[in-house]
Amino acid sequence: MQKPLAYRMRPQTLEDIVGQKHLVGEGKIIRRMVDAKMLSSMILYGPPGTGKTSIASAIAGSTKYAFRALNAATDTKKDLQIVAEEAKMSGTVILLLDEVHRLDKVKQDFLLPHLESGQIILIGATTENPYISINPAIRSRTQIFEVTPLDEEEIKETLLRALNDSNNGxxxxxxxxxxxxxxxxxxxxxxxxxxxxxxxxxxxxxTPCQSDGTINLTLPIIEECVQRKSLTHDKDGDAHYDVISALQKSIRGSDADAALHYLARLVEAGDLLSINRRLMVIAYEDIGLANPAAAARTVTAVQAAEKLGFPEARIPLAQVVIDLCLSPKSNSACASIDAALADIRIGKVGDVPPHLKDSHYQGAEQLNRGVAYKYPHDFPNGWVSQQYLPNKLTNVHYYKPKETGKYEQALLHQYCKIQQQKKK
Known part of the structure; x- marks a missing residue:
């Protein structure tokens, strides 16, 4: 039986990997490890299908080390022992351990000395956050790298490569x-x-061949094979982004009916990832400090939608879209950080005032670090007048509060009160 295309197209060297340039690109960490022949155990985490196994097999192919793959949930300690014996004989084995977050204590205790000795180079793969899900004993012996989803052009490159590869594709x-x-x-x-x-x-x-022997793949065929409908058969292919843009602008404009219409188009296309990402952006960019509770409710709705999947995911998504539409709006947080970033990017920075500099080291006092710092909690109302911005920015105001929601009205009151105290 022929292996699946995704298996056959698995990269053999780092040069074959599409995407993940922050890890395998020229001068990047995994590339440096391979070039220097100084591999260390690592954990790769990210969504399914983003190349964790591909990176592991490419590392093995680039270094010519033996490569073995096991699953932490289903394979046994005996399977690990076989790999360890092989490592003793051949010198080094790269072990891809899928679902590494499910490694139990017995298997972990067996692996640790082999990781210490370097006989087994562990490449753990997981979709879970390793800082939460991986046992500290394993985590402390590995480097942790995040693997990100490929962008549209990288996926297209991979597909075209598969279509043109006569050996494996x-x-x-x-x-x-x-x-x-x-x-x-x-x-x-x-x-x-x-x-x-x-x-x-x-x-x-x-797909049946045409009379001339060609297989013609059309949009309806692809829609059926991936069970995801195209938003529209537009010539330029911009409809996907147009609908997402229209969803955000409708919510920003407080038009619940229009927003539900564009949400329905994205739901019908099955694009849960784009919906969830955009709703969280909207919650913080457009509603923001006018109604912070709406942002929290958005995160909760997105999590519920992810767990439910379609068709039920449409319900929490519709609820939060209506909530965001009819909420007061404020972009003050977004505008304020953008204003601060604009100054940073033109070099408007300035030195940190001496009393704010780190003083937790020997000799800091002699350098006047932190000497004149006033601890706000020692003063009434938890506030004391002192300079925080660099000298060249002392009169700059990035945050410009709005009055569109009760929460930000309270922030405005406090902000103005502090500014008046500063002037005194």
Whole structure:
């Protein structure tokens, strides 16, 4: 039985990896490890299909070390012992341990001395946050790297590579894929390479040849194979971003009916990832300090939608869209950080005042670090007048409060009160 396309197209060297340039690009950490032949155990974490296994196999291919793959949940201590014996004989084995967050204490205790000796280079793969889910004993012996979803162009590059590869891919098939179909497949899989390749392979294998022997993949075929509808068959392929933009602008404009319309179009397309991400952006960018509780409710609704999946996810999403539409609006937090960043980027920085500098080291007092600092908690109302901004920015005001919600009205009152005390 032939292995799946996603398996066959797995990178053999670091040069074959598409995406993850922050880890495997020229001069980046994993590339440096491989080039220097100084591998250390690591944990790769990120969403499914983003290349964790691919990086592990590429590291093994680039270093010529033996490569073994196990699953922490289903494989036993005996399986680990076999790998350890092989490591004793060959010198070093790279062990990809999937679902590493489910490694129990017995297996962990067995692995630790082999990690210490360097006989086993562990590459743990997990979708869970390793700082929360991985045992500290393992975590302290590994470097932790985040693997991110591929962007649309990187997915497209991978698909075209598979279509042209005659050894491992679909290059021996005469496949013609419409640009709209390729774009849809690259977009709706949300950075999951495995899903994109699986959808492509199903489309090729299940589509009858034309009279000239070619397999023509159209947008409806791809929609069926990935079970995700295109928002519209527009020529330029901008509809996806247009609808997301319209959703945000409708919420910002407090039009609940329009926002629900655009939400429904995204729900029908099955694009939960884009919906969730955009709603959280909206909650903090457009509602912000006018109603911080709405932001918290948005995060809760997004988490519920992720756990429920479609079709039920539509319910908490609709609820939070209505909530955000009819909430008071404020972009003051977004505008204030952007104003501060604008100053930083033109070099308007200035030195940190001496009394604010770190004083927790020997000799700091002689350097006048932190000497004149006034501890606000020692003063009535927890406030004391002292300079915090650098000298060249003492009169700058980044935060400009709005009065569109009770919460920010209270912040405005406190902000003005502090400014008046400063003037005194």
């Amino acid at each position: 679909l290059g021996n098939e005469s496949v013609q894929i419409d640009e709209q179909a390729l774009q849809h497949l690259s977009r709706v899989t949300n950075g999951d390479v495995r899903s994109a390749l699986n959808g492509l392979e199903l489309a090729v294998k299940s």
